[in-house]
Amino acid sequence: MMLALKTSGNGKLELVEESIPVLGMGQVLIQPVAVGICATDLEITHGTIDPAYVNYPITIGHEWSGVVVECGEGVKRINIGDRVVVQGIIPCEKCRECKGGHTNRCEVYDEYGFTRNGAASSAVCAQEHLVHVLTAKTSDESGALVEPAAVVTTGLLKANPSDNARILVIGDGTIGLLSAKLARAWKPSKVDLVGLRPEQGPLVAQADVDTFFLTSDVNDEKYDLVIEASGSKSGFEMSMTKMIRGGTLLVLGLIGHQETIPLAVDDLVNGDFTMYGSFGYTSKAWAKTVELLNSGELDLTFLVTHKFPLTQWELGVDALLNAPAPRGKVLLLP
Ligand SMILES: [Zn+2]
Ligand SMILES: [Zn+2]
Structure with missing residues (x-):
């Protein structure tokens, strides 16, 4: 069994026990180590986000890094023990937008933490091709910031x-x-x-x-x-x-x-x-952001100002809403 911070959009978050996902072909199981929370997670929790973008009940957590604990059949590039981030928006790779490189506008919307269970939990199952390995130059904290950073990179590109x-x-x-x-x-x-x-x-x-x-x-x-x-x-x-x-x-x-x-x-x-x-991030911007971190050119660790164990998620939400400045990213540590 594992822990997962879930909501059904009724304004409540709940840390519940559920079974560990079973790996399919080409999938890896990742134990999240740093999970950022943001205003969007609160919108999901309160059901104020456009319902077309969420499947309830859902485990929140779309800004995160983790470590691979199991590799499913057919996985070649990723190994147990790799420190990784997972591109959250899952492009269909078939539609007109994906083919044009605009994967942020994929016509079949699918995203971890929105339509698929996110990372405020003890385990996430991900498709190998969406997984990016971090080098020693990228901290777990920087990894958790790849998602919002990729949003900025997409705009700058x-x-x-x-x-x-x-x-x-x-x-x-x-x-x-x-x-x-x-x-x-x-x-x-x-x-x-x-x-x-x-x-x-x-x-x-x-x-x-x-x-x-x-x-x-x-x-x-x-x-x-x-x-x-x-x-x-x-x-x-x-x-x-x-x-x-x-x-x-x-x-x-x-x-x-x-x-x-x-x-x-x-x-x-x-x-x-x-x-x-500029909406969300493209696969290209995600890869460029990881590259900047892995090369050592970019380090975002400084932006994390608050950390709480996942079991104390209420303190994290309170910090997100009320902590005095200087306030950067609030992380939950599963
Ligand atoms: Zn966010
Ligand atoms: Zn698509």
């Missing part, structure tokens, strides 16, 4: 900032901090960040930010690329004023289902702006 670009990140939460850190891989001349919480300062510094502005102190400097990661109306409004002519806006923050914002259309046209939305 789209916006594709040129060498020496000046980049502004709006938002001092996990996605904002990941954006600042990952943007370095595109060799910008500077990365500044605007936030609301001065107490996030130590994390912002570790994300290699050049200048950390509080919203109240923002000057009139403009940037080649602005990344909106605050998920707020005021953040989006600010982003429209911070681009140079010909600048690019990458929107990663969600402001709420059906919420709208007035847009100065003349500024968009006269500014010759390019705007990108």
